[in-house]
Amino acid sequence: MSTQPIGWPTHQREGWLGRLEAGNPNERGEYGDTPCLNETMTLERRATVRQIEYRDAINEAMAEEMERDPKVILYGLDVGALGGLHGVTRGLLDRFGKTRVMDMPISEEVIAGMSGGMAASGYRPIVELMFAGLIGSCFSQLFYTLGFHKDACPNLPIVVRLPMGSEGGGDNALHVHCPESLLMHAPYLKVVAPSNPYDAKGLLKTAIRGNSPVMFMEHKGLYHSTGPVPSEEYLVPFGEALVKRPGNDVTLVSYSAMVSKCVSAADTLHREGIEAEVIDLRTLVPLDEQTIINSVKKTGRLVIVHEAMGRSGPAAEIACVVAEKGFGYLRAPIRRVTAPNSGVRPDFRVEKGRLPQAKDIHSAAMSLIAKDWPQATDRGFERIR
Amino acid sequence: MDIPREKLIKMYESIVLSRHLQKKILELNETTKDFSGGIHLRVGEEAPAAAIYATILEDDYVGGHLGGENFACSKGVPLGPFLANMMGRQVPVENRDGAGKARPAPKVALKAPTSGALGDAQCSNMGIAFAAKLSGLQRVVVSVFGDGTAARGPLHECMNLAGLWKLPVVFVCINNQYGISTRVSQSCTTENIAERATAYGMSGLTVDGNDVLACYEAIFDAVKLTRAGECPRMVEAKTYRLSPHCYKTYHGEQGYYEADPEPYRTKEEVELAWQAEPLGRYRETLLGMGVLTQADVERCDLEAKTKVEEAASFAIRLPYVDSANWLANASA
Numbered sequence: 067m068s069t070q071p072i073g074w075p076t077h078q079r080e081g082w083l084g085r086l087e088a089g090n091p092n093e094r095g096e097y098g099d100t101p102c103l104n105e106t107m108t109l110e111r112r113a114t115v116r117q118i119e120y121r122d123a124i125n126e127a128m129a130e131e132m133e134r135d136p137k138v139i140l141y142g143l144d145v146g147a148l149g150g151l152h153g154v155t156r157g158l159l160d161r162f163g164k165t166r167v168m169d170m171p172i173s174e175e176v177i178a179g180m181s182g183g184m185a186a187s188g189y190r191p192i193v194e195l196m197f198a199g200l201i202g203s204c205f206s207q208l209f210y211t212l213g214f215h216k217d218a219c220p221n222l223p224i225v226v227r228l229p230m231g232s233e234g235g236g237d238n239a240l241h242v243h244c245p246e247s248l249l250m251h252a253p254y255l256k257v258v259a260p261s262n263p264y265d266a267k268g269l270l271k272t273a274i275r276g277n278s279p280v281m282f283m284e285h286k287g288l289y290h291s292t293g294p295v296p297s298e299e300y301l302v303p304f305g306e307a308l309v310k311r312p313g314n315d316v317t318l319v320s321y322s323a324m325v326s327k328c329v330s331a332a333d334t335l336h337r338e339g340i341e342a343e344v345i346d347l348r349t350l351v352p353l354d355e356q357t358i359i360n361s362v363k364k365t366g367r368l369v370i371v372h373e374a375m376g377r378s379g380p381a382a383e384i385a386c387v388v389a390e391k392g393f394g395y396l397r398a399p400i401r402r403v404t405a406p407n408s409g410v411r412p413d414f415r416v417e418k419g420r421l422p423q424a425k426d427i428h429s430a431a432m433s434l435i436a437k438d439w440p441q442a443t444d445r446g447f448e449r450i451r
Numbered sequence: 452m453d454i455p456r457e458k459l460i461k462m463y464e465s466i467v468l469s470r471h472l473q474k475k476i477l478e479l480n481e482t483t484k485d486f487s488g489g490i491h492l493r494v495g496e497e498a499p500a501a502a503i504y505a506t507i508l509e510d511d512y513v514g515g516h517l518g519g520e521n522f523a524c525s526k527g528v529p530l531g532p533f534l535a536n537m538m539g540r541q542v543p544v545e546n547r548d549g550a551g552k553a554r555p556a557p558k559v560a561l562k563a564p565t566s567g568a569l570g571d572a573q574c575s576n577m578g579i580a581f582a583a584k585l586s587g588l589q590r591v592v593v594s595v596f597g598d599g600t601a602a603r604g605p606l607h608e609c610m611n612l613a614g615l616w617k618l619p620v621v622f623v624c625i626n627n628q629y630g631i632s633t634r635v636s637q638s639c640t641t642e643n644i645a646e647r648a649t650a651y652g653m654s655g656l657t658v659d660g661n662d663v664l665a666c667y668e669a670i671f672d673a674v675k676l677t678r679a680g681e682c683p684r685m686v687e688a689k690t691y692r693l694s695p696h697c698y699k700t701y702h703g704e705q706g707y708y709e710a711d712p713e714p715y716r717t718k719e720e721v722e723l724a725w726q727a728e729p730l731g732r733y734r735e736t737l738l739g740m741g742v743l744t745q746a747d748v749e750r751c752d753l754e755a756k757t758k759v760e761e762a763a764s765f766a767i768r769l770p771y772v773d774s775a776n777w778l779a780n781a782s783a
Binding site: 139165170171173174175176178179180181182183184185186187188189191206207209210211212214215218219220221222 | 514561562563564565566567568570571573574575576577578579580581582583585586604605608609611612615
């Protein structure tokens with residue numbers, strides 16, 4: 067695998083979200099803006115790799131799938147003429163017309179619930195809700211109607227796109243909420259949360275081609291982040307996490323916007339002689355338990371990071387899975403770095419303090435490494451190694 | 452209105468069948484104790500269901516109703532598997548999806564999901580209607596709901612959207628005067644629910660839901676006009692729920708599948724309502740019209756009884772759904 071950056075722009079966008087993209091280390095051992103480690107993005111395989119925005123990667127995925135299959139249709143608030151509140155669906159109305167790209171009234175219940183009937187009638191709806199927090203308005207539809215009926219209705223090729231997360235602008239609670247853990251709790255919903263444009267496009271294409279309801283948690287704050295995306299077609303499978311950066315000392319598991327923060331924290335740890343392994347989950351349901359367990363087997367220390375609130379967040383589920391299936395590998399307690407269990411003050415100055423930053427992840431990792439945790443052998447039984 | 456004789460008789464037979472089926476279900480509940488979740492009979496509300504199924508074509512879709520006996524009998528689904536499903540029995544593969552000895556599974560087997568919440572199924576129905584419109588099908592969607600559901604937000608969103616996009620939907624409100632214990636005057640701001648139709652850009656009609664012929668006429672016109680493009684439309688059938696909301700099933704300690712002792716209405720009120728019930732009136736009408744003779748009435752009664760007995764014996768002989776079995780098929 068080449069370690070030369072292949073014509074990427076020399077500057078990288080560094081907003082308050084921190085540096086973006088990871089892959090091979092530079093001469094200082096830091097992971098910067100080169101492609102991901104596990105991705106087979108060899109020069110030979112790619113015709114053209116472009117640096118495009120996350121939101122445009124999503125746009126491309128939809129455009130390509132709508133071109134490929136006339137049954138794919140898109141609807142939601144302001145997706146047509148406006149091109150989406152954040153411009154994610156720009157150009158789709160002109161290209162596919164108003165019978166395939168439809169603006170809806172502010173009726174989330176019927177927006178979400180209609181997808182079931184459309185899927186039963188042979189269409190493949192992509193439903194866009196304006197904010198992920200609006201699942202509150204149509205929770206029964208998403209959770210009960212779509213999430214419980216795989217036995218009765220095995221084919222429900224529905225994608226619900228849910229823009230979540232903080233953009234740094236100081237929005238209020240509903241507009242920045244990351245409700246993925248609520249949706250994970252339905253038996254048959256898939257929950258997908260890409261952290262970069264490459265994964266966003268590949269995961270969305272997989273979602274559209276699949277036959278089950280997928281909750282596509284796109285992060286609003288990442289919409290303007292850029293990353294390498296080949297112009298050739300590719301899909302990203304569900305249930306496969308990515309090791310963004312290898313390491314032997316501590317495992318940092320995350321998804322969506324926090325992945326880049328984990329990478330930044332790992333760089334800081336590297337300068338202190340500690341090698342952190344950063345895992346990008348990419349999909350929460352199905353969860354790639356094996357990659358996490360393999361990593362914990364190596365490092366013995368786990369920090370789980372997400373933007374959602376801590377209590378009953380996805381970290382709780384992941385931690386329990388590791389405690390159940392990888393207990394013998396743990397050398398220290400599991401830590402999670404999340405937003406606090408509190409409300410949201412709609413103030414951009416306050417927002418940064420509420421959300422996990424690289425320094426919080428760094429502290430959590432250090433707390434697991436620095437201290438001598440009593441090991442299984444100390445407690446009088448064999449450690450499985 | 453000139454209604455074909457076959458349709459008149461078909462509607463009569465389906466109501467008689469439904470009454471016998473509902474009676475049989477109560478018997479089976481006592482003897483087998485196989486039912487789950489309470490038994491929700493709807494004696495007295497048969498007319499709108501009979502009218503809907505006498506009117507629609509095979510490609511049309513009826514949704515939003517809670518799968519009751521009235522709809523099953525009017526649709527003509529095989530009653531054996533219907534009962535078997537209610538009694539927690541495993542239906543053989545060849546009998547699933549509405550297939551029976553006499554017919555294969557219907558062509559229009561639109562498996563649309565719904566939650567248990569009222570008003571959610573109507574959203575799914577809007578999806579079917581919209582898909583039909585996009586595909587250029589001549590399908591009419593009949594979206595059924597009750598007076599209680601008329602207070603729910605999602606239903607209003609559906610009506611709004613249907614009115615906006617001129618979806619081929621006939622909204623049929625079966626106003627049986629009660630939610631569970633809530634009178635319609637406690638849940639609806641207007642005298643007639645059909646008055647709300649104009650708020651959503653559609654025409655609404657209120658009819659006597661205990662008069663089979665009036666229901667047929669209203670729904671026939673609504674479906675015809677909807678298919679011609681003058682849609683959506685609403686028909687409110689004012690009827691009365693003669694049954695209690697539910698009867699008790701025998702598992703689970705308490706909760707909503709306890710029997711409904713009906714403290715919210717008097718016995719006199721129910722007895723008065725029985726005098727206006729649809730089956731007796733319709734029978735008299737048909738006898739008067741000469742469509743049926745007394746011998747026909749008795750024959751029909753006997754046929755219905757036989758069908759229901761056969762269905763019951765079909766169901767009882769089937770094995771129970773094994774909980775391990777079900778999970779193996781259901782897990783993601």
